[in-house]
Amino acid sequence: MSAEQSGEAENPPIRRLTDWDTGRLRELASEHGTPLYVTDPERVAENCARLRAAFPDADVKYAVKAHTGRAVLETVREAGLDAECASAGEVRRALDAGFSGDRVDYTAVNPPARDLDAVVDWWGDHPDLTVTVGARDTLDRLAERGYDGRVCVRVNPGVGAGHHEKVRTGAAPKFGVPYDRAADVVADAREQFDVVGLHAHAGSGIHGEEDLAAHRDLVARMGELAREIGDDDIEFVDVGGGFGVPYREDDPALDIRAVADATREALGDVAATLAVEPGRYVVADAGVLLTEVNTVKPTPEVTVAGVDAGMTDLLRPAMYDAYHAIRNLDREPGADASADTGPVTVAGPICETGDTFCDGRELPIPERGDLLAVGNAGAYGYEMASTYNSRPRPAEVRLASDVLRARETLAGVTRLEHGGRDE
Ligand SMILES: Cc1ncc(COP(=O)(O)O)c(C=O)c1O
Numbered sequence: 001m002s003a004e005q006s007g008e009a010e011n012p013p014i015r016r017l018t019d020w021d022t023g024r025l026r027e028l029a030s031e032h033g034t035p036l037y038v039t040d041p042e043r044v045a046e047n048c049a050r051l052r053a054a055f056p057d058a059d060v061k062y063a064v065k066a067h068t069g070r071a072v073l074e075t076v077r078e079a080g081l082d083a084e085c086a087s088a089g090e091v092r093r094a095l096d097a098g099f100s101g102d103r104v105d106y107t108a109v110n111p112p113a114r115d116l117d118a119v120v121d122w123w124g125d126h127p128d129l130t131v132t133v134g135a136r137d138t139l140d141r142l143a144e145r146g147y148d149g150r151v152c153v154r155v156n157p158g159v160g161a162g163h164h165e166k167v168r169t170g171a172a173p174k175f176g177v178p179y180d181r182a183a184d185v186v187a188d189a190r191e192q193f194d195v196v197g198l199h200a201h202a203g204s205g206i207h208g209e210e211d212l213a214a215h216r217d218l219v220a221r222m223g224e225l226a227r228e229i230g231d232d233d234i235e236f237v238d239v240g241g242g243f244g245v246p247y248r249e250d251d252p253a254l255d256i257r258a259v260a261d262a263t264r265e266a267l268g269d270v271a272a273t274l275a276v277e278p279g280r281y282v283v284a285d286a287g288v289l290l291t292e293v294n295t296v297k298p299t300p301e302v303t304v305a306g307v308d309a310g311m312t313d314l315l316r317p318a319m320y321d322a323y324h325a326i327r328n329l330d331r332e333p334g335a336d337a338s339a340d341t342g343p344v345t346v347a348g349p350i351c352e353t354g355d356t357f358c359d360g361r362e363l364p365i366p367e368r369g370d371l372l373a374v375g376n377a378g379a380y381g382y383e384m385a386s387t388y389n390s391r392p393r394p395a396e397v398r399l400a401s402d403v404l405r406a407r408e409t410l411a412g413v414t415r416l417e418h419g420g421r422d423e
């Protein structure tokens, strides 16, 4: 099948940083200033369409944590995905974005009392929402609050995968009930709740063969467990998300159809519906971060390009040593300016050595005022931003037009001090 016949020409599996329209990014930076997140909900819609085509019989849920912005949530809802939420706050955002209760799952990990109180309260108006529970204590705490609705049991499959040890949740004891106790927990839960599903998640950024093999192991284990507890007594078996995207310029894109086929095969014969809950795959390549070079410092080893975005805007390089593609929009091939290259360290304004977006990477030698674009910033970008060093959070705009999240001000950062409070 040619790329055109498969629809790949219109909806390629990855939008690379080089595919973004430089002129448009420049316009947005000069209109709104930097640092600036640019998000393209149209690309989110394409990613949802590709997932739905790959998993036509499955319940595809979007892991809201990857990008919680209203425009993204509305796009995902319209595209027919459900919402998997990691906190009461995410449940609220999903409901506010128009997801009906039957399309909302709350995955409760050591849930704070305030979260349980809020979700049980909203359950009154949305009796079809589902709470995913990873410990007997959470079942007890729900029952204490009068909840007797839909419950999904999260299992620790003992199999982890992902781009960094900090995101390989599958084998970490923190998550889910141990596999060999899961059937007992399901039996107990059935006495008080409507047990509608099983859940497990290997981790985030599943990309290479090893990760894919771990994902298949997890799925196979979940298929076995479903048959053990009665696969026609539950509605779904959720095998998590984690589908990776290529961060390096020459990384291949994941063949999502092949992953879907392998998932179905590993699950085996199960009457319940297969469910998946990707986040990154939906939003990563729908966002870039724009940042301006404000300092250029030659050193014997590298040229340091000091920029106005830092780990407070995009934490992933500092937290996971994550690689993000970087383009100097003022020194592209064909641009007037010189494009001599050399080892460049792109460093932010934060007082930590880890506050760099790359170290000694071969890039065009920048000049003060150059505009840099950082790729795959749509997933876990704005979401992990903080106000450390009293740095207000950046703005976010839609590629085509409006401001999605206004730039935070210093008054915003200090608003809760000295008697200030959120209503
Ligand atoms: C329970 C759960 N589901 C889904 C996801 C989404 O992962 P990803 O964004 O890698 O698809 C995560 C994050 O790792 C998670 O913890």
Ligand SMILES: N[C@@H](CCCC[NH3+])C(=O)O
Residues within 6 Å of the ligand: 167, 169, 204, 205, 316, 320, 379, 380
């Ligand atoms: N925040 C992680 C992935 C999500 C982990 C959530 N379980 C990242 O940026 O890669």
